[in-house]
Amino acid sequence: MTIQEVSEKTGLSKHTLRYYEKIGLIDTVKKSKSNYRIYNQNDLNRLEFICNMREAGMGISKLKEYIQLTSQGENTVEERRGILLENKKKIQEEIKLLEKSMNYIEYKIENYDSIIKNKKI
Amino acid sequence: MTIQEVSEKTGLSKHTLRYYEKIGLIDTVKKSKSNYRIYNQNDLNRLEFICNMREAGMGISKLKEYIQLTSQGENTVEERRGILLENKKKIQEEIKLLEKSMNYIEYKIENYDSIIKNKKI
DNA sequence: ACTTGCATTAGAGCACACTCTAAATGATAA
DNA sequence: TTATCATTTAGAGTGTGCTCTAATGCAAGT
Numbered sequence: 001m002t003i004q005e006v007s008e009k010t011g012l013s014k015h016t017l018r019y020y021e022k023i024g025l026i027d028t029v030k031k032s033k034s035n036y037r038i039y040n041q042n043d044l045n046r047l048e049f050i051c052n053m054r055e056a057g058m059g060i061s062k063l064k065e066y067i068q069l070t071s072q073g074e075n076t077v078e079e080r081r082g083i084l085l086e087n088k089k090k091i092q093e094e095i096k097l098l099e100k101s102m103n104y105i106e107y108k109i110e111n112y113d114s115i116i117k118n119k120k121i
Numbered sequence: 122m123t124i125q126e127v128s129e130k131t132g133l134s135k136h137t138l139r140y141y142e143k144i145g146l147i148d149t150v151k152k153s154k155s156n157y158r159i160y161n162q163n164d165l166n167r168l169e170f171i172c173n174m175r176e177a178g179m180g181i182s183k184l185k186e187y188i189q190l191t192s193q194g195e196n197t198v199e200e201r202r203g204i205l206l207e208n209k210k211k212i213q214e215e216i217k218l219l220e221k222s223m224n225y226i227e228y229k230i231e232n233y234d235s236i237i238k239n240k241k242i
Numbered sequence: 243a244c245t246t247g248c249a250t251t252a253g254a255g256c257a258c259a260c261t262c263t264a265a266a267t268g269a270t271a272a
Numbered sequence: 273t274t275a276t277c278a279t280t281t282a283g284a285g286t287g288t289g290c291t292c293t294a295a296t297g298c299a300a301g302t
Contacts, residue, residue: 004249018251037249037250055222057219059288077237084229091222095223097176098177098178105208105209108205124279140260155269157268158280180259
């Protein structure tokens with residue numbers, strides 16, 4: 001798969017794909033004879049995981065740490081689980097905060113609604 | 122109220138308080154004889170609103186736009202309502218995304234749980 | 243062969259939202 | 273009074289995560 005195709009599939013820009021490789025978030029991708037990147041299924045799986053965790057709000061350095069643990073094999077399973085659990089808690093708090101914000105904004109909107117209503121009467 | 126007190130009350134750093142003033146997110150704060158900032162209730166209300174909206178994920182430039190509308194009086198009510206509604210939708214989508222991420226991470230954690238269990242047996 | 247379009251690299255630049263520094267002055271307590 | 277602490281300013285610096293540029297080269301169609 002070419003970088004173009006992977007970009008379309010993942011939604012990551014070609015720049016970002018190269019950037020992730022440069023900072024070691026994904027391994028060095030194999031190259032064609034003419035020095036073009038050819039992504040394999042492994043690369044795609046990794047990228048999918050990365051996208052998921054980025055959406056989950058995990059920072060790049062934490063993600064890199066996690067990925068390095070993965071490559072160290074089975075004896076890092078507990079530590080990896082810990083990282084995920086930590087992240088899960090972070091998301092839960094984030095959701096709570098956003099829900100609080102929602103209430104605040106909804107209250108403000110209702111306020112405006114009654115102001116607008118009164119203006120029309 | 123001094124900048125120190127306001128900082129403690131709002132959770133914003135003193136640097137940030139001066140920064141918000143510099144970029145026009147709050148009006149110029151009155152100064153004491155010795156050129157120290159003295160915040161009044163109005164300033165505090167504004168800051169509380171700002172904190173709420175920042176938590177809600179509104180960017181600083183949007184927030185500034187909104188605040189400028191507010192100072193233009195009653196005939197911008199509809200537009201302000203529009204901005205809030207837009208932001209509300211943004212938050213809803215953000216929450217949905219985070220919930221999706223949660224599921225993904227929970228799935229991963231359960232996976233690890235069964236791996237860890239098998240290791241112990 | 244020529245043009246168009248895709249790829250490569252190192253490294254610079256950008257957007258956001260702070261955060262910190264340095265130098266100076268004012269306030270407070272022993 | 274002297275030491276210590278808080279505040280002021282303009283402006284520089286930081287961290288995160290991209291995003292873009294310039295120079296160069298390969299590839300495919302006409």
